[in-house]
Amino acid sequence: MINKSAVKYIQSLQHKKFRDEHGAFIAEGPKVVTEFLEQNIFECECIYSNAEGFKNLPFKIKKEYEPKIVEVADFELQKLSALSTANNLLAIFKKRSIINNINISQKLTLFLDDIQDPGNLGTIIRTADWFGVETIFCSNATADCYNPKVVQSTMASLGRVNILYGDIIEELHKRNNIKKYAAVLEGKDITNCEKIKEGILIIGNESKGISGAVLKLIDEKITIPKIGEAESLNAAVATGIILYELTK
Amino acid sequence: MINKSAVKYIQSLQHKKFRDEHGAFIAEGPKVVTEFLEQNIFECECIYSNAEGFKNLPFKIKKEYEPKIVEVADFELQKLSALSTANNLLAIFKKRSIINNINISQKLTLFLDDIQDPGNLGTIIRTADWFGVETIFCSNATADCYNPKVVQSTMASLGRVNILYGDIIEELHKRNNIKKYAAVLEGKDITNCEKIKEGILIIGNESKGISGAVLKLIDEKITIPKIGEAESLNAAVATGIILYELTK
Numbered sequence: 001m002i003n004k005s006a007v008k009y010i011q012s013l014q015h016k017k018f019r020d021e022h023g024a025f026i027a028e029g030p031k032v033v034t035e036f037l038e039q040n041i042f043e044c045e046c047i048y049s050n051a052e053g054f055k056n057l058p059f060k061i062k063k064e065y066e067p068k069i070v071e072v073a074d075f076e077l078q079k080l081s082a083l084s085t086a087n088n089l090l091a092i093f094k095k096r097s098i099i100n101n102i103n104i105s106q107k108l109t110l111f112l113d114d115i116q117d118p119g120n121l122g123t124i125i126r127t128a129d130w131f132g133v134e135t136i137f138c139s140n141a142t143a144d145c146y147n148p149k150v151v152q153s154t155m156a157s158l159g160r161v162n163i164l165y166g167d168i169i170e171e172l173h174k175r176n177n178i179k180k181y182a183a184v185l186e187g188k189d190i191t192n193c194e195k196i197k198e199g200i201l202i203i204g205n206e207s208k209g210i211s212g213a214v215l216k217l218i219d220e221k222i223t224i225p226k227i228g229e230a231e232s233l234n235a236a237v238a239t240g241i242i243l244y245e246l247t248k
Numbered sequence: 249m250i251n252k253s254a255v256k257y258i259q260s261l262q263h264k265k266f267r268d269e270h271g272a273f274i275a276e277g278p279k280v281v282t283e284f285l286e287q288n289i290f291e292c293e294c295i296y297s298n299a300e301g302f303k304n305l306p307f308k309i310k311k312e313y314e315p316k317i318v319e320v321a322d323f324e325l326q327k328l329s330a331l332s333t334a335n336n337l338l339a340i341f342k343k344r345s346i347i348n349n350i351n352i353s354q355k356l357t358l359f360l361d362d363i364q365d366p367g368n369l370g371t372i373i374r375t376a377d378w379f380g381v382e383t384i385f386c387s388n389a390t391a392d393c394y395n396p397k398v399v400q401s402t403m404a405s406l407g408r409v410n411i412l413y414g415d416i417i418e419e420l421h422k423r424n425n426i427k428k429y430a431a432v433l434e435g436k437d438i439t440n441c442e443k444i445k446e447g448i449l450i451i452g453n454e455s456k457g458i459s460g461a462v463l464k465l466i467d468e469k470i471t472i473p474k475i476g477e478a479e480s481l482n483a484a485v486a487t488g489i490i491l492y493e494l495t496k
Contacts (some may be wrong), residue, residue: 042320126478129495130472155478155479157477160477227495228380229408230378234371240489241489
């Protein structure tokens with residue numbers, strides 16, 4: 001059983017405003033919840049599960065988190081869920097505290113200039129984690145990384161990559177000793193680029209690309225060579241190809 | 249104005265069963281509709297537009313397609329649309345007739361083994377078009393390429409790439425003289441692969457990967473090297489990276 005105020009609180013976390021206010025977010029489904037619990041990066045507030053979901057949790061997790069597990073009925077889970085068909089369990093986690101002044105020297109770091117689609121953001125975070133990128137800096141207009149869709153598609157990568165938000169222009173100015181690369185449609189062919197040990201790679205908005213103000217701060221424009229006719233590549237696919245080439 | 253039976257017909261096209269039955273699909277929004285009309289690959293049945301949408305169509309298109317343009321009110325467009333907020337116009341196109349026995353010798357061809365997410369399929373089609381892949385063969389359980397979400401995310405690439413559906417095992421058997429590569433988590437590092445002039449690249453399901461029966465028909469397993477810790481890469485991102493490496 002779950003009381004009305006808890007339902008209201010959890011439903012509110014589907015909106016960024018309340019995630020920011022409460023410093024918490026929702027993760028849905030046994031896979032992502034188990035990963036977060038095992039990773040122990042996000043502090044768990046509470047787990048809501050039906051009998052089936054409880055059965056699927058690993059024994060160690062059940063033992064450790066039992067006091068935080070609330071058994072709920074299917075119709076209650078459906079009320080809490082942002083999905084059209086609720087999973088067997090969901091959990092509320094505390095957002096990570098923001099770490100300022102992360103050291104990005106001697107590293108390849110990703111800067112996102114207004115990536116708007118949560119699915120794309122989630123895929124970019126996972127891709128960054130695959131290629132060992134430790135930090136992603138997001139402009140304020142980039143999708144929220146605690147959006148339920150992002151949480152679902154990043155899985156445990158959300159806990160492994162540092163994700164910061166702020167004024168992208170200000171942040172780029174602060175890093176004036178680090179070389180800045182922009183992924184654009186007409187630039188230097190990335191097949192001719194050397195492996196980058198230190199640098200900032202900027203990926204622009206899905207339809208508008210990189211904003212004019214950001215482009216002024218760029219040291220090198222880079223491009224993925226086109227063989228066919230598509231007008232553009234998806235932002236997450238482009239990020240993957242460039243990270244692959246620049247880290248190999 | 250639009251009559252009830254037309255509304256019912258268009259709404260039915262949101263489902264694969266009726267798209268197959270009528271051999272038609274919906275494209276929403278001035279950008280994708282204009283691209284399809286200019287490309288002239290799909291035969292247009294009808295265009296439904298409000299005054300704003302009509303204004304946004306290029307003069308040449310308006311002139312050529314005027315008899316097929318039906319002016320509708322906003323509330324009518326909302327009824328026809330699969331989107332939560334309808335665009336200013338949408339159009340019904342005839343599906344392309346299926347071309348069998350496409351020649352894939354001397355080419356790099358993509359085979360999809362149960363890609364289920366329409367967003368991923370759309371991104372894969374666009375990526376294939378970028379890298380000059382002419383044909384994509386989809387297993388029967390792969391998402392429908394005329395699903396509204398796929399149409400929205402592929403744009404004109406949907407008209408440029410040949411997309412076939414069928415029994416993937418049977419199709420692979422037919423192509424026994426062409427080398428088959430499978431993207432897997434443990435295989436030959438793609439950075440060591442040479443450019444491929446002729447071959448079949450197989451991409452597996454988002455969570456299950458490539459099925460056992462398909463794996464038995466593979467000549468070479470290939471892998472994208474991992475530097476960080478993510479469990480896997482998104483299917484479309486993996487496709488992009490492999491096509492980039494194998495075509496450069």
